[in-house]
Amino acid sequence: MEIPFIIKKTIDSRRSTRSYKMLDIDQEVINSIRNFGEIIFLPFEHDIEINFFKSKPTNKLYMTMKSPPDNIAFLAETDVVSISKVGFLGELLILFAHSKGISTCWYGHYRLSELERLIPHLQTKEQLKESNMGYGYSKGITTGRRAICVSPLGYHNKKGLRLLDRITKKTSSFKRKEIIELLEEPNEYNKLSNDIIYALDLGRKAPSAANSQMWRFSFEDNYKTIIISMPIGYKHLKWEHPNVDIGICASHIWLGLIDKEYNPIVSVYEEGNRAVWKVSI
Numbered sequence: 303m304e305i306p307f308i309i310k311k312t313i314d315s316r317r318s319t320r321s322y323k324m325l326d327i328d329q330e331v332i333n334s335i336r337n338f339g340e341i342i343f344l345p346f347e348h349d350i351e352i353n354f355f356k357s358k359p360t361n362k363l364y365m366t367m368k369s370p371p372d373n374i375a376f377l378a379e380t381d382v383v384s385i386s387k388v389g390f391l392g393e394l395l396i397l398f399a400h401s402k403g404i405s406t407c408w409y410g411h412y413r414l415s416e417l418e419r420l421i422p423h424l425q426t427k428e429q430l431k432e433s434n435m436g437y438g439y440s441k442g443i444t445t446g447r448r449a450i451c452v453s454p455l456g457y458h459n460k461k462g463l464r465l466l467d468r469i470t471k472k473t474s475s476f477k478r479k480e481i482i483e484l485l486e487e488p489n490e491y492n493k494l495s496n497d498i499i500y501a502l503d504l505g506r507k508a509p510s511a512a513n514s515q516m517w518r519f520s521f522e523d524n525y526k527t528i529i530i531s532m533p534i535g536y537k538h539l540k541w542e543h544p545n546v547d548i549g550i551c552a553s554h555i556w557l558g559l560i561d562k563e564y565n566p567i568v569s570v571y572e573e574g575n576r577a578v579w580k581v582s583i
């Protein structure tokens with residue numbers, strides 16, 4: 303499996319960017335991201351739509367930040383597994399974009415009415431009413447096919463870092479839990495091979511909404527299968543779709559095993575309103 307970027311270096315250096323230069327991205331770079339999305343071989347079936355769109359430099363979409371001209375939206379059905387697959391595929395695109403010098407930030411909270419104006423995609427007016435938390439995304443049950451997350455695509459404006467970003471950068475952004483804190487059974491750590499630890503290390507570095515790192519790891523098949531899911535009953539105060547984040551984490555683990563020259567087998571299913579990913583060597 304050929305991944306067209308240096309896996310560990312790309313994962314280690316990606317950071318969410320919340321301040322952009324109001325500059326169009328080179329069409330060639332956009333085309334390369336688009337092309338990557340079309341040709342990347344994914345270890346599962348899906349019907350996610352990747353939508354590249356333009357936006358004016360206003361705060362209407364992201365609310366706390368001006369949109370750069372180029373942006374990307376991931377559209378899918380709203381069942382737990384489809385939502386989680388958005389995380390997996392979306393993160394591969396975000397990492398690819400980063401490897402091309404393009405900054406990004408996963409946004410789960412955006413103004414849906416503004417997105418609908420920019421890329422009409424909803425099937426019913428009811429879907430707009432679902433975004434009733436004031437953050438743009440909906441509280442509770444979401445229905446139908448719609449945008450799940452969006453991200454700016456652009457060039458980092460280093461001078462534009464607001465105070466809030468500086469605080470976030472210092473407190474949460476770079477911090478990640480250690481692998482051992484993420485194991486369902488911490489005493490299993492000593493049973494893990496170096497390659498599995500390598501993959502889990504890339505997994506723990508995944509981005510998550512408010513840096514919540516809600517993924518937990520367990521094992522099967524004599525520690526040759528990694529199971530990735532959130533704890534049963536997990537709820538985030540402000541983010542309704544942590545299964546996106548679980549898919550992101552699963553993609554990092556999959557990449558980690560590819561980096562170690564395995565051809566990992568991947569499956570995902572729904573259990574107790576959670577997406578459960580299994581990645582096996």
Ligand SMILES: Cc1cc2nc3c(=O)[nH]c(=O)nc-3n(C[C@H](O)[C@H](O)[C@H](O)COP(=O)(O)O)c2cc1C
Nearest residue numbers: 317318408409410411475509510511512513546547
């Ligand atoms: C699914 C998802 C949704 C997110 N939504 C938002 C958002 O609405 N607004 C925002 O400023 N950051 C958002 N983030 C970015 C996270 O805050 C960020 O990834 C996390 O703090 C870790 O920092 P890092 O990406 O720089 O490693 C989101 C991240 C993920 C994975």
